[in-house]
Amino acid sequence: MDILGSFALLLAFLAAVYAVLAGIAGIITRRTLLTKSARNAGMAVFVLVTIAVACLEYFFFTNDFSIVYVVEHSNRALPGFYKFAALWAGQEGSLLFWSWLLSIYAFLVLFLNRKRHPELMPYVGVVLAGVQTFFLTLNNFVATPFRVLAGPDNAGVMHLAKMSEGHGLTPLLQYPEMVIHPPMLYLGYTGFSVPFAFALAALLGRYPGEKWIHITRRWTMIAWCFQSIGILLGAHWAYAMLGWGGYWAWDPVENASLLPWITGTAFLHSVMMQEKRGMMKIWNVWLVFTTFMLCILGTMLTRSGVVSSVHAFAQSSIGSWFVGFLIITFVVCFAAYWKNRDYLRSDNQLDSLVSRESSFLFNNLILLAACFAVLWGTLFPVLSEWVQGSKISVGAPFFNKVNVPIALFLLLLTGVGPLLAWRKTSFDALRRNFAWPFAGGVLAGIIGFIWGFRDIYSLLCLILGVFVTLTIASEFFRGARVISARDGTNIFTSMGELTMRNTRRYGGYVVHFGMVLIFIGIAGTPFNKDLQKEMGVGESLRIGPYTILCQTFDHIETNNYTSQRATLEVFKNGKSAMMLFPERRLFRASQITETMVAIQSSPLRDLYVVYAGESPDSGKPVIHAYLLPLIKWIWFGGIVVVLGTGLALLPNRRTALVLRPATERSWAGTLAESTPAIGAVARRVEGHD
Amino acid sequence: MNARHKFLIGSGIIIATLLALAYVGFTQSKTYYHTITELSTLQGASRHQRMRVSGNVRAGSIEHVSNRVDFVLTEQGRDLPVSYVGRDPLPDTFKDGAQALVEGKILPDNHFEAEQVQAKCASKYEAAPVGTTPAAPQPGQTSTGAAGRPSGN
Numbered sequence: 083m084d085i086l087g088s089f090a091l092l093l094a095f096l097a098a099v100y101a102v103l104a105g106i107a108g109i110i111t112r113r114t115l116l117t118k119s120a121r122n123a124g125m126a127v128f129v130l131v132t133i134a135v136a137c138l139e140y141f142f143f144t145n146d147f148s149i150v151y152v153v154e155h156s157n158r159a160l161p162g163f164y165k166f167a168a169l170w171a172g173q174e175g176s177l178l179f180w181s182w183l184l185s186i187y188a189f190l191v192l193f194l195n196r197k198r199h200p201e202l203m204p205y206v207g208v209v210l211a212g213v214q215t216f217f218l219t220l221n222n223f224v225a226t227p228f229r230v231l232a233g234p235d236n237a238g239v240m241h242l243a244k245m246s247e248g249h250g251l252t253p254l255l256q257y258p259e260m261v262i263h264p265p266m267l268y269l270g271y272t273g274f275s276v277p278f279a280f281a282l283a284a285l286l287g288r289y290p291g292e293k294w295i296h297i298t299r300r301w302t303m304i305a306w307c308f309q310s311i312g313i314l315l316g317a318h319w320a321y322a323m324l325g326w327g328g329y330w331a332w333d334p335v336e337n338a339s340l341l342p343w344i345t346g347t348a349f350l351h352s353v354m355m356q357e358k359r360g361m362m363k364i365w366n367v368w369l370v371f372t373t374f375m376l377c378i379l380g381t382m383l384t385r386s387g388v389v390s391s392v393h394a395f396a397q398s399s400i401g402s403w404f405v406g407f408l409i410i411t412f413v414v415c416f417a418a419y420w421k422n423r424d425y426l427r428s429d430n431q432l433d434s435l436v437s438r439e440s441s442f443l444f445n446n447l448i449l450l451a452a453c454f455a456v457l458w459g460t461l462f463p464v465l466s467e468w469v470q471g472s473k474i475s476v477g478a479p480f481f482n483k484v485n486v487p488i489a490l491f492l493l494l495l496t497g498v499g500p501l502l503a504w505r506k507t508s509f510d511a512l513r514r515n516f517a518w519p520f521a522g523g524v525l526a527g528i529i530g531f532i533w534g535f536r537d538i539y540s541l542l543c544l545i546l547g548v549f550v551t552l553t554i555a556s557e558f559f560r561g562a563r564v565i566s567a568r569d570g571t572n573i574f575t576s577m578g579e580l581t582m583r584n585t586r587r588y589g590g591y592v593v594h595f596g597m598v599l600i601f602i603g604i605a606g607t608p609f610n611k612d613l614q615k616e617m618g619v620g621e622s623l624r625i626g627p628y629t630i631l632c633q634t635f636d637h638i639e640t641n642n643y644t645s646q647r648a649t650l651e652v653f654k655n656g657k658s659a660m661m662l663f664p665e666r667r668l669f670r671a672s673q674i675t676e677t678m679v680a681i682q683s684s685p686l687r688d689l690y691v692v693y694a695g696e697s698p699d700s701g702k703p704v705i706h707a708y709l710l711p712l713i714k715w716i717w718f719g720g721i722v723v724v725l726g727t728g729l730a731l732l733p734n735r736r737t738a739l740v741l742r743p744a745t746e747r748s749w750a751g752t753l754a755e756s757t758p759a760i761g762a763v764a765r766r767v768e769g770h771d
Numbered sequence: 772m773n774a775r776h777k778f779l780i781g782s783g784i785i786i787a788t789l790l791a792l793a794y795v796g797f798t799q800s801k802t803y804y805h806t807i808t809e810l811s812t813l814q815g816a817s818r819h820q821r822m823r824v825s826g827n828v829r830a831g832s833i834e835h836v837s838n839r840v841d842f843v844l845t846e847q848g849r850d851l852p853v854s855y856v857g858r859d860p861l862p863d864t865f866k867d868g869a870q871a872l873v874e875g876k877i878l879p880d881n882h883f884e885a886e887q888v889q890a891k892c893a894s895k896y897e898a899a900p901v902g903t904t905p906a907a908p909q910p911g912q913t914s915t916g917a918a919g920r921p922s923g924n
Contacts, residue, residue, distance in 0.1 A: 326859055432774045440778060447782050451789050458793075463804065473804035475823065476797055483796030484789055491785070614858065666863075675863035694860035698835040706860060 084149060084228040087137030091178075091228075094130035094185075095218040097123045101211035109204050117204045121192050124207050127214055128189035131182045138175065138227055142168055147245035150229040151175055157250035157671075167261040168251050173385060173400070174227040176264065180381070181217045183265075184272040188214060191276055191301070202294065205283030213275050216407045224403060253643075253669045253676055259319045267312030267339055271377040273305025274342055277349070278374035281367050285418045288425050295353045295366070299586075300731055302353075302370075306346045307727040313339050314720040325677035325692045327612065327708040329716070332481040334389040337460045338380035341453055345373040348449040355442050358504060360429030364419075365446070367426060371415045376453075378408050389463055434506035441499035448488045448495075455484040490542050493601055496594050497550035500557060519556060523549030543605035547598045554591045582735040589730025596726055599719030606687075606712030614694060617648070618702040626709045628689055629653040630662075635703045643667045645678075648693055648703045652682065664693040664705070687711040802874055807846045810877060823874045824883065826851060828890070830867040844871060844883075853883045865890035 101123040108116030141152045142165040155168040155175070170176040188210040195203050221227070231243040254260070277298040284294035316336065321329040330336060349369045355362045383389055386401025419426075432439055459476045466474040501507075501515040527545035535541050562576035569576070581588040615623045617632040624630075635648040645667040652660050662680035669676065682689040690708040697704050803822045805813065810824065826844030833842045840855040853873055855861065865871060865888060873885035 325863075432778060434774045435777045435781070437774075440774070443778060444781070444785075448785065451786065455789070455793060475802050475804065477800035477802060479800035480793065480796035483792045483799075487792060488789065612858075673866075675866075677860075677863055692860065704860075 083137050083140055083146075084230060087134045088222075088226070088228045090130045090133040090137070091218065091222050091226075094127045094134065094181075095215070095222050097126045097130060098211050098215040098218050101127070102208055102215060105204055105208035105211060109208070117207075120204070120211070121196065121207050124192050124211050124214075125189050127211075127218075128185040131178070131185045131218075134221075134227075135169065135178060135182050138169060138178065139166060142166070145248075147248050148231050148242060150231055151227050153231065153245050153248045155248070155251055157248040160251055163258075164251050164256055164261065167255070170264050170268075171251055171255060174221075174225040174229075176268075177217065177220050177225050178227050179265075180268055180272060181214065181221050183268050184214055184217060184275060187272055187276055187301075191279070195297075199289075199293075199297065202280070202283055202287055202289045202297075205287045205289075206279045209279035209282050210275065213279070220400070220403060224400060250671055252672060253667075253674055254323070257319065257323065259315055259322075263312055263315040263319060266308050266315060270305050270307075270309025270312050270339075271342065271381060273301065273308055274346060274370075274373050274377050276301040276305065277370050281370040282415065282418060285367060285422050285425075288422055292357050292360070295356055299353065302346065302350060303727055303731055306343070306350060307724060309339070309343045309346065310720070310723055310727075313343060314717070318717060321713070322679060322681060323677075325679045327610070327690055327692075327710060329713075332456075332459070332478050334460045335384045337456050337481075338383040341457055342373050342376040342380060344449050344453040344456070345369055345376060348446045348453075349373060351442050352446050355439055359439060361431075361439065362442075363426040363428060364423070367419065368415075369446075371411075375408055375411055376457075378404055378411065382408070383460070389460060436502060436507045436512065438499060438502045438504050441495050441502055445492065445495050445499065448491055452485055452488045455488075456481065486539055489601060490539065490546060493543070493546040493550060493598070496597065497546065497553040500591070501553055515553075515556070519549045519552035522552045523547075537608040540605040540608055543601055547602045547605075550598050551595060554595050557591060558588070579735075581729065582732070585732045585734055586730045589726050589728075589732070592726030592729055593723050594726075596719045596722030596724075599715045599722060601719075603712045603715030603717075603719060606710065606715075609711045610708065612706065612708040614704065614706040616697045616700065616702045617705045618700070621702075623705060623707055625689075625707050626687070627655050628659075628707075628709070629656075630691065630705070630707055632703065632705070638665075642671075643669045643676075646693060646696060646703065648705060650680070650691065650705070652689065662689075662691050664691045666693045666695065683714050685712075685714050688713045807844065807849045807851045810851065811849075811881075813877070818877060821874070821876055823872055824851060825870065825872045828865070828867055828869050828871050833865075833867065844873065851883055852881075853885050855885045855888050857886045857888070859887075861888055862890050 101120045103120075104116050104123065105120035108114070108118075108120055138149075138151070140146075141149050142156050143162070145152075145156070145158050147153045151172060151174055152168075155171040156165055160168070168175070170179040191210065192203070192207060195206075231245065232240045233243045234240055280294045280298045280301075283289070313336075316339070317329040320331075321327075349366065352362050352366055352369060356366050382401055382404035386404065388401050432443070434440065459480050463473045463475045466472060497519065498516075503511060523545040526548035527541055530541055530544045535544065558577050558580065559573070561580040562573050565571070565579055566573050566576040569579075571579070611625060613623060613625050615621075617623060617630075619632055619634055622629050622631040629652070631651045631653065633649045633651050635646070638645040638647055645665045647663055647665045650662045650664070651658060652662055660682055662682065663678075664680040665678035667676045667678060668674075677692055680691045688708075688710045690710055692706045692708075694704040694706040696702070801821065803817070803820045805822050805824055807824060807826050824844065826846035829843040829845045829850070833840065838856070840861060842853055842855075844851045844853055855873070856875075869890040871888060871890040873883060873889075874887040875883060875885040877883050
């Protein structure tokens with residue numbers, strides 16, 4: 083089976099190479115047969131990589147410990163769900179998994195567009211096949227998943243070997259959330275190849291600018307959505323499982339996943355400028371190129387160990403392959419841009435600072451500033467070593483100092499942007515649109531200040547959050563009121579109708595609202611409290627409105643682990659509210675310790691209790707309790723963002739066609755052809771966007 | 772002054788502000804990386820820098836004293852006594868023999884005062900250290916995550 087798997091991978095590699103070469107030949111010679119053949123080869127890659135993945139999974143499920151990768155990541159007792167997920171637990175398997183997801187996207191893109199855009203698709207096929215060729219090179223020649231165990235006998239002759247048991251999957255990964263996190267992120271990373279391919283293809287083929295954006299809009303949103311889910315799952319896992327009370331540490335690998343998300347967000351917004359006003363063409367093309375390159379950089383940072391992070395201390399040579407691919411990609415992109423740059427001339431200019439274009443420009447500016455800051459901070463140790471010889475790293479204060487003001491400004495733009503008109507907004511319109519939301523925001527700020535919110539950033543976040551929410555609400559309300567007056571339906575039905583007529587716009591507003599919730603959740607951070615105390619039986623700890631009483635503590639033994647556990651009773655304002663059981667587990671096989679955090683989560687705050695250890699003198703448990711306000715808003719906001727994206731992906735409900743019968747055949751039948759429209763067709767308008 | 776100029780001026784102000792913030796944040800958090808061997812050669816101003824040092828925890832050296840944890844890091848034969856004075860619990864992966872990264876400063880008596888400790892064994896994404904053969908099961912080798920972040924990515 084390993085031979086089947088390896089062979090399938092090799093064939094996939096050859097198919098990808100063929101797709102590139104035949105595709106290029108088809109474009110140059112304009113022979114559709116070559117183009118079709120190239121497309122079929124591109125689709126065949128998916129089938130072949132699927133076979134390879136199936137082979138590897140087969141080894142996991144049959145406990146075949148003659149394969150090195152299976153030995154390293156599985157054992158007999160591992161539940162089936164985790165055996166499946168062990169596929170992406172290590173370097174070789176996760177690269178195979180990456181290739182597989184990429185091939186799924188490529189297959190879908192080629193298949194769904196097989197009868198459309200015949201001038202563009204050949205180029206798209208070549209670019210996608212090129213990217214696939216790189217990853218398949220890694221799969222076949224650099225990080226092969228099907229290596230077999232072999233050892234020398236006494237005479238020095240190598241023989242195939244087989245273990246009776248594997249090392250098992252690290253317990254830290256044996257959680258459903260941790261299993262889903264990499265696939266989501268990979269779907270995001272690989273998904274950004276699609277808009278990249280279309281952008282490069284459109285540039286190379288000099289295809290009409292707005293059409294390629296229109297085609298890729300949904301693909302970009304899908305990739306962005308997966309990336310968002312992946313990032314939030316990682317943050318939630320870190321929060322719930324690692325016991326330090328936080329969810330984001332500006333670790334290089336975390337930053338690596340954030341970078342393409344930032345440029346992807348900028349891209350999703352700036353394309354609207356190109357669609358509506360033919361502006362920013364060069365910018366958009368480079369933005370999507372950069373997003374793709376950041377995806378490659380991201381996976382390189384994670385795998386190569388070039389920047390020290392809690393994820394990786396050691397060095398690996400695979401980084402040089404990624405650097406090589408990045409250089410090739412950049413050269414190709416730049417060459418394509420240079421050759422065709424006159425085709426990217428803007429149709430229009432910026433007319434006024436008080437316009438939607440301006441808000442998009444500022445949106446892009448600060449998102450790129452954030453991206454640059456995070457990239458700079460992440461790569462600083464590498465750069466400083468080159469320049470100065472000493473490795474200097476920067477920590478959370480740097481990232482927070484720059485990104486918090488950026489985030490707040492972004493929040494402001496989120497409220498202001500949609501209410502500004504294209505080209506120029508009149509002063510009257512400004513006053514009308516902003517008066518109430520602005521007043522509401524300021525009012526919320528005053529209430530917050532009186533209530534004790536003194537941290538300036540949190541206060542600003544509150545004011546802006548309320549401001550944005552009110553602008554979103556006013557958008558829904560005003561549109562719905564028009565429909566309601568015309569159709570006589572109630573306001574909520576009208577809101578539904580309004581949304582379905584322009585899902586992209588109103589789905590986008592829902593996403594904005596989700597981001598507001600996330601920001602408010604993050605704004606609770608300055609008000610975190612924590613307390614650590616040794617607590618024997620009967621001792622208690624007070625934090626906020628809670629009193630935590632240690633009722634008992636004990637040791638548990640199971641066949642996987644031994645555990646130290648505390649049984650705590652929590653009183654709120656004097657009344658017994660709940661029981662919490664924080665634990666500290668030691669897994670026998672791997673000798674790994676894991677903290678089982680006890681969290682009681684409510685919309686207002688999370689009570690987060692950690693069994694920090696046993697006091698070395700008295701043997702009493704050391705309990706570390708945290709009070710973390712508003713954390714739940716982050717996860718809830720994340721769900722709203724995903725739902726909003728789903729909404730925005732839905733096709734618009736078309737307005738009704740009113741048809742009159744084409745009866746006018748009295749003049750020489752030609753009238754039917756020359757009559758442009760049969761009856762009154764209400765054109766589907768993309769809203770007053 | 773047309774809109775384009777106004778935009779450029781606005782951008783300039785924003786970028787200047789961010790650069791100022793970045794500079795302040797940088798100076799507040801910049802941390803130099805040194806090996807234990809280098810530490811003894813540091814003099815003057817560079818001794819007062821905030822720094823990170825990595826090494827392996829010498830087996831048996833971990834001691835929990837009243838408000839801190841003392842241990843010894845070794846690398847290439849040289850030792851560094853460390854005291855961890857931070858509030859957060861030590862990461863789960865911190866134990867004898869673990870590879871650790873400490874962040875803090877060096878005291879005049881050549882003792883290192885650490886405010887942060889990260890500990891880790893080689894993740895599965897990295898090549899196995901030289902000298903281990905796949906045939907020998909390595910219990911310690913399969914762990915991940917220090918102040919612990921997932922290796923999955």
